[in-house]
Amino acid sequence: MNIFNEIKENFIISYKAITANKLRSFLATLGIVIGITSVTLMQTVIEGINRAFEKSISAVGADVLYVQKFEWFGKEDWSFYRNRKDITMNQYDYLERNIQTAASVCPSAGTNKTLKYRDFVLENVFVLGTTAAYQETFAANMEEGRFFTQKESDGGYPVCIIGMDIRKAFFENADPIGKTIKIGTYSFRIIGVVEKQGSLLGLVSLDNRVIVPIDRFFNLFGNKRSLSINIKAADINDLGETKEEVISIMRKARKVEFGERDDFGVNQQEAFKSTYESLTSLIKIIGSLITSLSLIVGSVGIANIMFVSVKERTKEIGIRKAIGAKKRTILLQFLIESVSICLLGGLIGLMISVPISLIINAFVLPTAMPLWVIILGLIVSVIFGVLAGFFPAYNAAKMNAVDSLRYE
């Protein structure tokens, strides 16, 4: 018999068998329903946590390299990094002049100061000194006003860009552009507001900062500081190449002898990711294993039901064999029945978990059940159906026709 026809006929047979005993079929699928629900929800939550993490580090910029004294998540002592030579404006100039594979390069230095506007005071605001290239490097979009120009940044004009938190604290609904605020004891004119950035890892608000030209920053707040040189790669796919170039230029600029290790760090978003991965991968694996346990329990239940079903239908198997069913046909019949039950359970499980994932998305954690989880859920159902059904079906297939016909 044609195998496709056979499979089709067997689906019809299993449909009858499943609907003939609705309560039992329902109870049999329950384990798989719970298993698939928990497995897919677990994956969805993991996906949500991943997304939340990626969002929280998006401000770091996937295509931006940070040349700094420190290495993010470096293994050495803090003092080891601190004792390195500072990264200076000269080195920035040298890098900026020589680099080929960068879209833009900007230096940055920061400190915390108190901000004042009329009677309002904001303490511990991060003040960032940089150049006009900052805007391109970090793709900073303006909510209001504009970023400072090359001329303003080179000339060290007393202008500043504020973050949304500061805008809200100082101006509510008033227009901030053109107003003068005090950073420490020095006056700056506001020329722009950066759109809302959120926070880094949910800890550091990126909207509670003020950006000023780096020359003025050095003049007012001191220039004995180590810079961060921020390089946006020309092509994110060639980030590695850009990194190589940055390292070689920086070694020249800092006169690192051949054979000695770099005395600076080239940091990138990847460092956050790999640290995150190493922290969470074990939890994810254990979570996945625990949820798959319920699936295994479910399939043991199906196997049990299938053994009973085969036993009960011994006579039917005998009849089918007497009128010409081959071993393969009987094997397939029960295998397909078991797969159908599991697939049904999987579908019901998905019908439960997809809405729950939407609820999680709406109220708990921005997430969405990825398509691959749905497909995986269905494939896993089929696999467990085959696993659960194989031995019962094999038992049925190898039954002796004479004995099973006589079975009452």
Next chain:
Amino acid sequence: MENNLIDLKGIEKVYIMGTEVLYALKGVDLKINKNEYIAIMGPSGSGKSTLMNIIGCLDTPTSGEYFLNGKNVSEMDDDELAEIRNLEIGFVFQTFNLLARSNALHNVELPLIYKGLPKAERIEKAEEALYNVGLEDRMTHKPNELSGGQRQRVAIARALVNDPSIILADEPTGNLDTKTGQEIMQLLEELNQKGNTIIIVTHEEEIAMHAHRVVKIRDGKIESDVKSEKGRAMSERKEILI
């Protein structure tokens, strides 16, 4: 002798149950021709069921050879036997052995499914078979909605649908009242007249009388093999006709 439909040569069947060895058949030789109507009789434990299972290709002999339509069936494996059963043998059982969850049409369709026929052809043949046993208005009924006689007719339709070489009926009237039993025997008689080869296994003399040849089994051997009066009459009539 080439028109022997069934040719059993020295068939033995031995069951080993624990330490006991049971000789169910002790060398049976039997030839059955096409279009015969034969009854196999014997008390319980005589080996007639074993013989029926072997003739029906449900079981294989321990030794001896069985040729069905010229094919050596005694050396076939399970799946080959399944195919022979599907194509060559139509079973009619004492307990009907219909699939309880399926309606009459589907029960009759089943051998055709295993044969691999397309749906439309299956339905057509199954409907025709049910029509031939007088159940054209009961096709969508399930076995529990049918009387005993009707169930046995469904079983006969199922046995006929693949146009087999043999109809093998095991106590076909055992679960029926006398009148219905008579009707079923009448139906088998008609089928024989249309050219079907029929083998009935029974322990009832009355039923065996319908057949044209009666083979009696006792203790795993053929005790007697005689043409019944009906059979003699039939062959005489044939001779006259010739």
